[in-house]
Amino acid sequence: MYIVIAGLSDIGRNLAELLIKEGNQVTVIERDSAKCAEIAEGSDVMVITGDAGQKSTLEEARVRNAHAFVAAAGDDSENLMLCMIAKEIGVKTVISLVDEAEHTETFRQAGISLQVNPDMVAARHIYRLISQPYVKDFLSFERAEVFEIEIEEGMKCVGQSVSRLATPNGVRVLVVQRGGKYLGADSEIQPKDWLTLIVNRESAKKGTEFMNRWFAKG
Numbered sequence: 001m002y003i004v005i006a007g008l009s010d011i012g013r014n015l016a017e018l019l020i021k022e023g024n025q026v027t028v029i030e031r032d033s034a035k036c037a038e039i040a041e042g043s044d045v046m047v048i049t050g051d052a053g054q055k056s057t058l059e060e061a062r063v064r065n066a067h068a069f070v071a072a073a074g075d076d077s078e079n080l081m082l083c084m085i086a087k088e089i090g091v092k093t094v095i096s097l098v099d100e101a102e103h104t105e106t107f108r109q110a111g112i113s114l115q116v117n118p119d120m121v122a123a124r125h126i127y128r129l130i131s132q133p134y135v136k137d138f139l140s141f142e143r144a145e146v147f148e149i150e151i152e153e154g155m156k157c158v159g160q161s162v163s164r165l166a167t168p169n170g171v172r173v174l175v176v177q178r179g180g181k182y183l184g185a186d187s188e189i190q191p192k193d194w195l196t197l198i199v200n201r202e203s204a205k206k207g208t209e210f211m212n213r214w215f216a217k218g
Contacts, residue, residue: 001019001024001025001067001068002024002025002026002027002062002065002066002067003019003024003025003026003027003066003067003068003069003070004026004027004028004029004058004061004062004063004066004068004069004070004086004091005026005027005028005029005069005070005072006028006029006030006052006069006070006071006072006073006082007028007029007030007052007071007072007073007074007079008028008030008032008035008036008039008072009072009073009074009097011072011097011118012028012030012070012072013035013039015070015072016028016039016043016045017039017043017045020043020044020045025046026045026046027045027046027047027048027061027062027066028045028046028047028048029048029050029051029052029057029058029061030047030048030049031049031050031051032049033049036048036049048060048061052071052073052082052085053078053081053082053085055085055089058085058086058089059089063086063089063091064089064090064091066091067093068091068093068094068095069082069083069086069091069093069094069095070095070096070097071083071086071094071095071096071097072096072097073097074099075099076098076099076100076103079096079097079098080096080103080106080107080110080112082096083096083107083110083112084110087111087112094112095112095115095116096112096115096116097115097116097117097118098115098116098117099117099118100117101117101120104117121140124138124140125138132208132211132212132215132216134149134150134152134155134211134215134216134217135147135148135149135211136148136149136150142201143200143201144198144199144200144201145198145199145201145204145207146174146196146197146198146199147196147197147198147199147211148194148195148196149194149195149196149197149211149215150192150193150194151189151190151191151192151193151194151195151215152191152192152217153191154217155191155214155215155216155217156213156214156215157189157195157214157215158189158190158191159188159189159190160188160189160214161185161186161187161188161189162176162183162185162186162187162189163185163186165210165214167197167210168203168206168207168209168210169203169206170199170200170202170203170206170207171197171198171199171200171203171206171207171210172197172198173195173196173197174196174197174198175195175196176189176193176194176195176196177193177194177195177196178190178192178193178194197211
């Protein structure tokens, strides 16, 4: 994939390096020449020193050909402007960081397909570590959350089949993996298996009760 990132914030830099490691092509646009020189020295990221708010700069970055455009500047108003310009040029997938939660609706009304609030993402991860230590990773979406759980000795789900876990409405086990292989619904769950499930937002309380019942120890 070809990705254009506007802004070398910490998140922008880390995202660019992650995308490059996964074999993607990445162009970063940043006003600060020192930041540009720093990332150019240590990676294969293509760097353009300039203002992403200028159409000529976006054209130089071939943003029209990008699979996605990511606005990672340090200000919501600037990110919104950059996204609107990218959409006007014709980028189909436009993603933005949103620092202030109350601005999310503004981005949504502007037709920005995805908005990410870094502080909220971090807070949710910390909350899960505290309240549900059996959750090893999760993805949060507008209408649902996806949880990845490593099965351990002492969990009530051990020895049970997926079909016997009796998931409530709005909660669904997507897959159980063992040694890189997917298990059927009638296979018994064992320690070191990895289980992935999805919980709809409106079923969040039922999802928490379900997970605590089967995956909490003690």
